[in-house]
Amino acid sequence: MSRKSGAGMLLLLAGLLAAGCTPQTEDAPKLPARTYTNPISLPDEWGEYGLGDPFVFSYNGYYYLYVSTRDTDAGVKVWRSADLADWKYEGLCTEDPLTTGAYAPEVRYWNGKFYMYTSPAGQGHYVLESGSPTGPFRVATGNFGRTIDGSTFVDDDGQWYFYYAGPNGIQAAPMSDPLTVAPEEDQTGAYMGGWTEGPTVFKRNGKYYMTYTGNHVFSAGYRVDAAVSDSPLQGFGGFEDNPVLLRSDGATVGLGHNSVVTGPDLDTQYMIYHNLEGHGVVGPLRHMNMDRIVWNGDGFRVWGPTSDAQPAPELPAFADRFERNDLGKDWKTAGDGSWSVNAKDGLSVDAAGKEGRSMLLAKTETPSAYTAEFHVRLDGGAGKAGAVFSYENDKNYGIAMLDAQSGQLTAEVREGGKVAVTGSAKLPGDLDISQLQTLRLEVSGKTVRIYVEGMHLLDLALKDAAGAGKIGYAAESAKARFGYVAFSGSVGGSGVRHAYAPLPGFVNAADDEAGEALKLGIAQAGEEGAVVKNFGACKKLSYLVSVPKSGTYNFHFRVAPGSDGVKFRLKDGDTEVIPAIEVPAGKTGEWVTVSAVGMKLEAGYQRLTLEVDKGSMDFAKMETAAYAPVTAVKDDFEDKNDFGWTRYEGGWSVKQGQLRASSLQPAKTVIGDYGWTDYSVEADLTVPEDGGQTGLLVRVANPANGMDQNQNRDDFLQGYFVYVDAKGIHLVKHDYDTVPLADAAFATPKPGEMVHLKVLAEGSRLTVYAGDGGKPVLEYEDKSGRAFLQGKAGLKSVGTASRFDKVRIEPAGGKP
Structure with missing residues (x-):
């Protein structure tokens, strides 16, 4: 049955055909090639302790996982993965006795070194240092206190910050360098009404986001909240949708202490967290979980927690690690530079003393909107090296370069052989471009966003869309080396449109598979977030979903009916999941929740299509949950x-x-x-x-x-x-x-x-x-x-x- 929740009224179940709308055939949805299932156990994890406080970060095309150490043992274990799904144990990255019971180790790369922050047995913090993400890490500081769960963040200006658990919530302090935390302590405002720990901070579209956990690791109600601020130190206000991750009863409970990492498609963010299995021999037994973060305006939710098979993280459309001894068939050169590849040092170019630009171009072309990642280092302290994007021919392309002489990021777009757009940004003073640095480009329409080592440094505003083309590496009067390069057709979170939403769960209206929502119009509607406007008669929005078990489910639609009301239905191909629901007009712009209770869904990967028969509505989201009849x-x-x-x-x-x-x-x-x-x-x-x-x-x-x-x-x-x-x-x-x-x-x-x-x-x-x-x-x-x-x-x-x-x-x- 269906009802309008706002009034508790039964709604009309109309006929099975949408009169006046032309039927359209659709291809079957593409099934995922690989899956994973939470919780995740790994070879060589700590016995009877598992994978607690999992921290994952990426470096040069690989992911590295670090977890807390048993109180009885010294050392920190590390695993490596190319895709976030298949992990290889790399051993202990440190065996220093000081790391006995190393809690929540986190690692950050900066200028050729890797810095590990950990609080052994929760008795204050140390920093360890290494030249490799797999170690060996050596102790580089004394104990500088600050309780437990230290985490770092580097802002766009290169300023470092340190976050940690405090008696009244998460506290923060600036850092003068990777080894030194300032004495001041700021209350960030992130607090869960009791002991709050496990902070992670990142930046998106100019705002600072923090995730954090409370209130006790042995509680089934251990959970993750999120907050946002305009400052990296203070004013973090909790999301309206908090907790963003919680399950106290079911397959996994006690969920928390997460990290956040961007997936191999260069666009999707994942929350990596642990679940509580119970008491181990020397502490909590926990295992790793991973679920997708889904953005809606300035906020996000998590597609989880999941405990059934989920599609593995999407891979890039093109990638190369240059782990071989020849250039390969996927590349072509332009200019006079000498390009070479060897399995030990990767890709390099000698363009010193050469005229013009030397370029190495991938033969695979990007779509018109894409994200690309590059890794660049300049040898010898002279010249320029960087990335080529949207290359059509030698007269039409874009380029972003690290300039050793000026200490700047420079960029230009050429059209018809002439420079059409230029831009530059000063690199943070202590950024050493003689060490490997990450360049990230987000190309969408007439905008190109450029990041260096995670810092958003430059935007290019173009006269025309950058468009599709080749990507590659470039150098001018320089010797340079390069690392992992990749691109995907997702940008700004758009990859969610082609991902399978786990049900029970939710889908945001704006994230339809075919992008029809963009054509209809998307607007911000306060607490509702990004909504689809004027979703009218004979229009369709389709969403990919994953249903683990056949059964009956409840559907809840968040809508604002138009002036003539609205009638809509939900289909799986030609099969009607929900017969037409008719919602009368209400107050202009008033949002209501309309429910369909006890609807059948078959297990599997599906495309659910929402169709409007007549009238119109604004549409915010669809949520589903398991149904059970009420028994007296x-x-x-x-x-x-x-x-x-x-x-x-x-x-x-x-x-x-x-x-x-x-x-x-x-x-x-x-x-x-x-x-x-x-x-x-x-x-x-x-x-x-x-x-x-x-x-x-x-x-x-x-x-x-x-x-x-x-x-x-x-x-x-x-x-x-x-x-x-x-x-x-x-x-x-x-x-x-x-x-x-x-x-x-x-x-x-x-x-x-x-x-x-x-x-x-x-x-x-x-x-x-x-x-x-x-x-x-x-x-x-x-x-x-x-x-x-x-x-x-x-x-x-x-x-x-x-x-x-x-x-x-x-x-x-x-x-x-």
Whole structure:
């Protein structure tokens, strides 16, 4: 069945044909050639300790993985991969006794050296240094403190920063060089209401992003939040969608301490994190997980956590590591320079004393929009060397060069043999271009963005689109060496359009496979993010999805109907997944969530197509979750047990036909299925003492024990809490925090006496009844895009001893 969540109304299931729209045939979606499955175990991982706090970074076409060391052992293990899927163990990259219990080692490359930051046994930080990512690393500093989980970030001006866990959240300090942290300590604002650790900082489109983890590694509710700021040191504000990674019940739990890395397609970012398996011999047993980051405007979400087979990270369209002894058939030269390749040193050119530019051009052409990566070093301190892009012929191409004499990044685009556009940027003063440096180019339309070693240094604004062409290397009056080179047809996050979204999960409306959303128009709509505008009759948007198991699912569409309303349907090829849903017009620009409950999906890789039959709408996202029919519950606790309930915090007992919670600490217990949607829950419960709360939970997901491990939190769940206190009836929303939503005056009996409370959840509307009255005492519609639309029911008590009796749960409207 389908419903408009905003009003809890059943919607019309219309006919099976979209009248007036011409049918179109589509090719079957391309199946992924390789897959991986979380959690990931690797050969030679720490026995009974696994792969905790996984850190992955890339250097010259390879990825390197480092993990925490057991408290009983010295050394740091490292693995290498070309594709983020297949890993080879490279041994211990250090065996220094100081690294006994090396927590959360992270490595950053700078000017020919690799710097490792770690806090052995959590007792302050050291920096180790090496000439290779696989070591040997040697201790380069004394202990400079700063608790645990140190992480570095280098801004576009070359300024370094150090981030670490502090008593009130993540703290930060500038660095004068890779070995020296300044004495000052800034509170970044990134805080999870308790112990917060595992920071990672990166920059995108001028904004600073941080991911971080809390609150205890042994908690099933260990999770990842994200924040954004205009400053690298302060003002980090948490995402509205926090937590961005959480699962407290299921195949993997206790998810956190992540790193973020760009995949081999040069465009997609992945969150690398661990899950908790349980207690090992000498600490937590954890394993590595990897899921895709999906951007929407200035925010992102994660396609995860996943625990079923997922497509392996996409590879570049073209790549070369030059690990051979000849130039190969994929390249052609231009100019007078002498190009050579050997397996040990890779690609090099001698163009010293030569006239003009010497170029090496790949025979494979890029598409019109692409991302390319290059690795360049100048030998001898003279001349220029860099990258060629969008090469059509010797009169039409672009070039970006590192200039030894001026200490600049210079770029130009030639059209018809003449220089059409030029640009330059000063390289950070301590950047040594006689060491290997990464050049990254993002080419899209009339804009070319150029990065050096991750620093965004230069934008070229072109008169015409740069377009497709060849890429390659170039040198002028220089001897130079070069490393890994690659390009892909994805840029600015566009690779998500051709990726399979894992279901249950979500897809953003703007990320359709064929790019039709761009033609319809995409706009920012506040909390909704990037939305598709004016999605009208006979238009289609298709999305690639991966369904691990055949079954029934709930679909939730976030839409703003047009002035004439809208009727749309969802199809898998010629098979209708959801018959037409008709949504009447509402207030102009008002967003509503429309749900289709209990729809069948077959397992496999699929293309789901959303079609509009008539009317129009703005469209933000589609979310899916597993469905379960609501089964009636009647529990008077006369059997002296609470079988079927799952206790979390608190001291619970069954006495005299009542379920009781002690006043010693907050308590919650839940029952049902996470696939439940619309239902009512009611119970008799005691009025709390002053300052206490006693009430009902609805739509509960991801519950965890917030009191465990001294976390001292009563809000470890996602869902709604309706409670009674001395002032009346209150509704709050828990999402591992507490947000008050509504209050209602109600004359409660004396503390300790019973009162009847009932909550009806239909769509995004919650209706609350109290006492013997048949009229609602409180009504609330969660109009946000983060409304909880399904989940278990439960009981909760805070700051008081509580008793519960006569619990009843029924499907709304008498239908499951």
